[in-house]
Amino acid sequence: MTQKDTIILGIESSCDDTSAAVLKNDTILSNLIAGQSVHQDYGGVVPELASRAHLKNIVPVVDAAIKKAGITINDIDAIAFTKGPGLLGSLVVGTSFAKTLALALDVPLIDVNHMYGHVLAHFINDHGKAKPDFPFLCLTVSGGHTQIVLVRDHLNMEIIGTTLDDAAGEAFDKAAKNLGFKYPGGPLIDKYAQDGDPDRFTFAKPKVPNYDFSFSGLKTSILYFLEKETRSNSNFIEENRNDLCASVQKTIVTILMEQLERVSEDMGIKEIAIAGGVSANSSLRARLKELGLSKGWNTYIPRSEYCTDNAAMIAITGRFMYEAKIFTDQSITAQARVPFTHSGS
Numbered sequence: 063m064t065q066k067d068t069i070i071l072g073i074e075s076s077c078d079d080t081s082a083a084v085l086k087n088d089t090i091l092s093n094l095i096a097g098q099s100v101h102q103d104y105g106g107v108v109p110e111l112a113s114r115a116h117l118k119n120i121v122p123v124v125d126a127a128i129k130k131a132g133i134t135i136n137d138i139d140a141i142a143f144t145k146g147p148g149l150l151g152s153l154v155v156g157t158s159f160a161k162t163l164a165l166a167l168d169v170p171l172i173d174v175n176h177m178y179g180h181v182l183a184h185f186i187n188d189h190g191k192a193k194p195d196f197p198f199l200c201l202t203v204s205g206g207h208t209q210i211v212l213v214r215d216h217l218n219m220e221i222i223g224t225t226l227d228d229a230a231g232e233a234f235d236k237a238a239k240n241l242g243f244k245y246p247g248g249p250l251i252d253k254y255a256q257d258g259d260p261d262r263f264t265f266a267k268p269k270v271p272n273y274d275f276s277f278s279g280l281k282t283s284i285l286y287f288l289e290k291e292t293r294s295n296s297n298f299i300e301e302n303r304n305d306l307c308a309s310v311q312k313t314i315v316t317i318l319m320e321q322l323e324r325v326s327e328d329m330g331i332k333e334i335a336i337a338g339g340v341s342a343n344s345s346l347r348a349r350l351k352e353l354g355l356s357k358g359w360n361t362y363i364p365r366s367e368y369c370t371d372n373a374a375m376i377a378i379t380g381r382f383m384y385e386a387k388i389f390t391d392q393s394i395t396a397q398a399r400v401p402f403t404h405s406g407s
């Protein structure tokens with residue numbers, strides 16, 4: 063007898079992307095994302111504008127994801143949504159929507175920790191691409207988080223190192239802001255760095271105990287450096303844009319990789335993955351592959367669509383929780399900060 067297919071609807075609304083995905087077993091049928099350009103001129107996400115945009119987007123995005131997947135709403139076996147961490151006003155929109163739809167369809171409701179989602183994006187079936195073996199280390203780098211996670215099993219993870227101040231994505235975005243780019247500037251630094259010299263400028267790297275990270279010193283050192291240089295040459299940034307981007311990028315990637323290397327050596331783990339929005343960075347991806355070759359690591363890099371915030375990663379996490387029968391109920395509420403467990407409870 064063949065097992066019945068399981069269809070999970072995933073919903074993600076933790077920051078400034080409204081996303082819905084339909085997952086059939088471990089294969090994505092649709093993964094749609096409505097971004098929010100409204101924040102570009104503000105240098106960061108404006109929470110009130112984000113929640114209003116989620117409200118506008120959530121119904122059309124879910125509707126389009128269901129249509130694109132070629133299913134009907136009655137085919138959905140469970141609804142998985144991001145409970146936290148994230149911006150409360152944004153999370154409330156996805157949470158309320160998921161609760162209402164689960165009630166209307168009378169299907170199980172699954173509350174997912176966004177950070178588990180980033181890690182478990184590696185288990186989406188991507189044309190047979192290899193998946194990490196347990197235990198593995200995952201460097202999860204996004205706009206809000208920087209973590210080295212020891213992944214013992216799909217639903218059993220532990221944070222080994224984290225940032226003491228800014229996240230890696232924030233370091234990219236703040237450096238980008240100082241260079242005059244709109245929010246989020248991380249992808250633009252990546253773009254201009256392709257034609258720049260990464261060794262042209264050097265920025266101090268922090269000394270941080272254990273396996274943690276710190277990026278606030280780098281932010282200040284870039285700011286002071288640019289202020290000093292533009293005092294004597296007001297066109298300094300324009301004239302050196304590509305080299306500045308390449309040098310900033312190299313510094314951030316080196317800080318991340320040096321810690322990851324230390325953890326790998328100390329724990330004797332050679333299964334190494336990256337996840338989160340910053341793992342879309344081309345230099346980080348290339349450096350991980352290089353290190354993999356020189357250190358004998360097996361490396362895992364999700365395709366970019368599954369690195370930045372997306373509902374596919376929430377759906378796959380929901381699938382593991384569905385199999386383990388970990389459900390929530392209508393009393394669930396969104397939470398801006400959650401403990402590091404699969405459902406953030």
Ligand code: KG4
Nearest residue numbers: 204205206231246248252339340343370371
């Ligand atoms: O995971 P994500 O989409 O949202 C959060 O959960 O925060 O990560 C967004 C972050 C932003 O800081 C953005 O600038 C950064 O990921 N990012 C990049 C690149 N693509 C996204 N940073 C550097 N290079 C990229 N290619």
Ligand code: ZN
Nearest residue numbers: 180204339371
């Ligand atoms: Zn994220």
